[in-house]
Amino acid sequence: MAVVGIIANPASGKDIRRLVTHATVCDNMEKVNMVRRILLALQAAGVERVLIMPDYFGIGARALDGLTGPFRLNLTVEFLSMNITGTQEDSLRAASILKDKVDCLITLGGDGTNRLVAKGCDEVPILPVSTGTNNVFPTMLEGTVAGLAAGFIAANRVLPEEGLARHKKLEVYIDGVFTDIALVDVVVLNEQFIGSRAIWDVDKIKHIYATRGELKNIGIVSVVGALQPVQAMDPYGMYVEIGQGGPCVMAALGPGLLVQVPVKSFARLEPMQRMAVSGTPFVIALDGEREISVRSGADVEINLNPAGPRVVDVPKTLARAAAQGLMRL
Numbered sequence: 001m002a003v004v005g006i007i008a009n010p011a012s013g014k015d016i017r018r019l020v021t022h023a024t025v026c027d028n029m030e031k032v033n034m035v036r037r038i039l040l041a042l043q044a045a046g047v048e049r050v051l052i053m054p055d056y057f058g059i060g061a062r063a064l065d066g067l068t069g070p071f072r073l074n075l076t077v078e079f080l081s082m083n084i085t086g087t088q089e090d091s092l093r094a095a096s097i098l099k100d101k102v103d104c105l106i107t108l109g110g111d112g113t114n115r116l117v118a119k120g121c122d123e124v125p126i127l128p129v130s131t132g133t134n135n136v137f138p139t140m141l142e143g144t145v146a147g148l149a150a151g152f153i154a155a156n157r158v159l160p161e162e163g164l165a166r167h168k169k170l171e172v173y174i175d176g177v178f179t180d181i182a183l184v185d186v187v188v189l190n191e192q193f194i195g196s197r198a199i200w201d202v203d204k205i206k207h208i209y210a211t212r213g214e215l216k217n218i219g220i221v222s223v224v225g226a227l228q229p230v231q232a233m234d235p236y237g238m239y240v241e242i243g244q245g246g247p248c249v250m251a252a253l254g255p256g257l258l259v260q261v262p263v264k265s266f267a268r269l270e271p272m273q274r275m276a277v278s279g280t281p282f283v284i285a286l287d288g289e290r291e292i293s294v295r296s297g298a299d300v301e302i303n304l305n306p307a308g309p310r311v312v313d314v315p316k317t318l319a320r321a322a323a324q325g326l327m328r329l
Contacts, residue, residue, distance in 0.1 A: 002155035003049045004042055005102035005124075007094050007117055008035055009109035010057040011086075012131050026131040028057045031108050034129065035063035037143030038106060038150075039073060045151020045326075049076045051101060053094035056086045059108075088116055095120030103154035104312065106146060111137050111219075111287040115183050118169065118309040125153055125164055127312040136184045136217050137167075137287070141314060149317040157326055160310070163317035167232060168211040169308030172284060173274065173301040174294065182286040183309070185210040185220050186302055189283045189290065197289040200254050202261050207277060208240040209269060209302045219288055222251040223261050237269035237304045274301040 010028050035052075042050060052060035060079060067073050080097055084090055091109065095117040098105060106127045107117050114128045114137045127150045128138030152158040170182040187199060188207040199205075199220070212232045213224025224230055224238045226249035243264035251261045269275065277300040284292040284300075294300055321327065 001049055002047045002151070003051065003102045004047050004150055004154045005051045005053075005094075005098035005105045006035060006038065006060065007053045007091050007098075007105060007107045007109070007113070008055065008059045009088075009091055009107075009113040009131070010055045010059060011088070012109040012113050028059060029062075031059050031131055032062045032066070034108060034131075034143040035059055036066055036071075038129075038147035039063065039067065039075070039077065040071060041144045041147025042151045042154075043073060043075045045148050046155040046157060047075055047151045049078070051098060052077065052079050053090065053098075054079045054082065054084055055090065056084055088112060092116040092120045095124075099124050103156075104150045106150050107138065109138065110135050111184050112289050114138055115181065115287045118183055119181060121309070123310060125160070125310045125312055127153075127314070136212065136219060136221055139314075145314065145318070148321070149312050149314040152317055152321050152326065153312055157324070158317050158320045162320045163313055164310045165233065165313045165316075166306070167308040167311050168237065168271075169305050170209055170211060170237070171303040171305050172286070172292065173303065174292075175299050176301075180286060180291065181308075182209075183211065184287045185213075185285075187220055187285040187288075188277055188279075189285060191283040191290075192281050192293065194283055194290040194293055197291075199285050199288060199290065200257065202242070202251075202253060202259055205242045206279065206282065207242070209237065209275070209304075210240070211237045211304065211308075213238060218252050218255055220253065222253065223249060223263070224266075226251050226261075227263065227266050235271060235306060237271075238266065239269045239275065240266040269302075269304050271304045271306045274303045276301050 130138040172179045186209040213221035214229045215225040241264040245264045281296040
């Protein structure tokens, strides 16, 4: 039986960057419509069962309410039995439950949502649909397209070696102990308290460690894209030290927020070579959000690990599905 999980974050795309930039808003009713289209496409692709994370807005339940008449579902849809906190921990908890129950996970959220899902889902493939703010890891996808691709993978109609890609991740170690991960960037800030989670002020940035970065990206990794672009499938990452002494680049730190960023130095970040971070105390942001306050004197290291999450390559998956005639009646 092909089973797919859906984690739709009702809080994604609603942080403070809506006030300080001109970011697009993806409201929860649009997420409801997206889930409807995903469910219909999963059914068409051969999925028989779907498990959905419950949430305070009721995205999944509202989606089911609209599927009647010619859009009636024949597959089984169930909601996870879990306590809802209304925080980002819901996504992590749901992924930890789903990892032993599903063949593929569809996420509706931003970089932060997918970071937590990747922490909890182990080897279960992820198909990330963008509904957050500065999205680099997830992509803008029509729900129908996302559902078809995830369904073909879950039903094993497109094999993992034909439709999945292994992405990189960054690991944070404090005093030699693994602490957390990031899928896109680890940013060290000249601060001592977490405060507002989102970051957009370049004057507070000390170091950037990135798995990728291109000029098409919005957010901190646009600095990497302006210096020396690194693609998601490149085997290396990039380190950037902010400050005077090197080139100055124009970077899009947010939608419509183009700023000059002084760069002291930058270098390739090689895999599995831990890089020490000096200058404690500071705050560490993971994938665009402040997460860790580091005390003075702590030993901090960043490691680029090529064994990150398995991600559905939608164009490759659908191309393979077409080549196999999976849509022919």
